[in-house]
Amino acid sequence: MLAGASCATPAFAGGTPAGTDIQNIATATYETLGGPIEIDSNLVVIRVDELLDVTVSSSNPGDVATTPSGNNVQTFQVTNSGNGNEAFALVANVAVGGDDFDPSLQSLVLDSNNNGVYDAGVDTIYVAGSNDPVLAPDTSITVFIITSTPASAVNNNRAEVSLLASAVTGTGAPGSSFPGAGDGNSNAVVGNTGADAQASSFLAVQAALLALVKSAAVADPFGGTRPVPGSVITYTLVASVSGSGTLTNITISDPIPAETTYSAQSITLEGVGQSDAVDTDQGSFNGSAIRVAVGSLASGESRTVTFRVTIQ
Amino acid sequence: MKNWQIEKLTACVAALFASTAAAAGTQVQLSSDVFVEKQIRQPDGSTSLVLEQPKLVTPGDNLVFIVKFKNAGAAPAENFIVTNPVPNAVAFNGTSDGTETVSIDNGENWGLLSALRVKDTEGNLRPAQMADVTHIRWSLNQSLPVGSEGKVIFRGVVR
The missing domain is CATH 2.60.40.10 (Immunoglobulins)
Incomplete structure (x- = not known):
């Protein structure tokens, strides 16, 4: 490239493109008794390497x-x-x-x-x-x-x-x-x-682990805690997530134990009553087991589900 | 008196011959050389600067341009001026003697670099920098006598 407009060369970080020729030629002017003279030097060409x-x-x-x-x-x-x-x-x-x-x-x-x-x-x-x-x-x-x-x-x-x-x-x-x-x-x-x-x-x-802890509390018809026919057992299920990350689509289900009868409409999730029907709330009872769709839980979160049965 | 006139006429004829020779390009010789400055690491760990023929030249290299001139003719060259356009791929980086004037607009206007201003894209003026220089000019302000020679040197960085 010969000299052209000022600032015409873009300032590439990588610099002048490889293969560009740097051409240099100098000019001299002077005067003699015969008038002005202009002469050019030899041309020097340097190729920019890559x-x-x-x-x-x-x-x-x-x-x-x-x-x-x-x-x-x-x-x-x-x-x-x-x-x-x-x-x-x-x-x-x-x-x-x-x-x-x-x-x-x-x-x-x-x-x-x-x-x-x-x-x-x-x-x-x-x-x-x-x-x-x-x-x-x-x-x-x-x-x-x-x-x-x-x-x-x-x-x-x-x-x-x-x-x-x-x-x-x-x-x-x-x-x-x-x-x-x-x-x-x-x-x-x-x-x-x-x-x-x-x-x-x-x-x-980031592996998340789900833990489910189940506990039972018995209330007998006489105000005590003995498991006799007619006693009501309240089961508590606590689902908790540890590790890191989030688990999705968590469902808690629990079959009703033999020799017991499920207490209708007794499911709660975080203390909120759930209907037995499969509907818009998260709990349901299908005749043999309860089911609660908890959804997503992030690490450190937990959900508590309860339901009741009566000993036959 | 008559003798003087003849002598003067002879001188004019000589001058005429001289200018004819100059017009053929033989009176003043002008040559251009470019070297690349390389840092060479010495065995003792120090580095030294060496001027080399430009075999390998990459962006960031320092180039040294040397323009030599010699009056090889038979008459002095008056008002001798050397001009060197700075190649586009080179950012001007000063001369050895500082006697130059420069142009930042392809030779239209000339001056000391410190006196020139560049208009930026917003129309504001800022002081011109060496990288803005498009042309360099040395005016000797004296005649170049027959047989005398000299050189001017400028430096540039490969953009």
Whole structure:
């Protein structure tokens, strides 16, 4: 490029595009008795070489929540911080040491529709050496690492997953060069990043556990607590969730014990009476068992259900 | 008196010949060289700056431009001025002697860098910076005598 309009060169982070020719020519003017003269110097042409640089960052704001046997999506950003069009090889590492478990790698996926969200069956599965993403200077691609968590993982286990991106032209110590391998027949030169970079993101198991505790209180017809025919037993069921996360669609059901008779309309949930019919409230009785649809409970929450039977 | 007139006429003819030769580009020679400044790490751990032929040039590299001139003709060159447009991909980074004037608008207006202003996108004026410079000019303010030579040097950073 020859000198043109002022400030015409955009300030790319990656700098002047590789393969650009820097052309320099000086001019001199002077006067002789014969009039003004203008002369040009020789032209010096320097080709800007390709700097190989890459950065990788995790797009997940914190730990990615997982559950035992769950599938996971971790999102990374690979940016070409060099000044040439460069292909990058990607490697996912799920077996990083020093963590609690190793998830199994399902696939490495390129965000081919560029919406930043993993679209199963739409985004392209990465195959090393066959569809290494080619990035223009200062552009990025979103990469998803799809894994599954082993069934043996327990609450609060963490797993480190990392993505490594390397310039296909070559990597090495900053300043290493690959003659003629750059854009526009320029040379390729390894930049400060070493032409490879990696970033990590953590999976954290959030396993919620449901506990159900049942207790009984007996009231006999004589004001005592003996279980005799005619005594009324009040059963109390407490469902509580521990660990981390939320359990959904929790249902408590309990068959009516033999030799007892269910007391109609006796179901309560958190002290609120529930009808026996299957209707808009959460409790019901089907003739042999009570059933209460508790719904979702987050860790630390509990629900108390009671019902009564009479000993025959 | 008559002799003087003849002598003067001879001088004019000589000058005419000289200017003809200059018009053919042979009187003043002008050459341009560019070097790249590399930091070389020494075995003792220190670094030293070395000027190299530009074999590998990447954004951020410091370039040194050297413009040499020599009056190889038979007559002095009056009002000798050297102008060097700064290549687009290079940000001007100063001269060795500071005697230059610069332009930030492709040679339309000239001045000391400190006297120039740039209008930003909102129409406000800010002091021009070295990276704004599009052209550099050295005016020798004197004639370049026959046989004399010199050079001007400026530095730039690959954008």
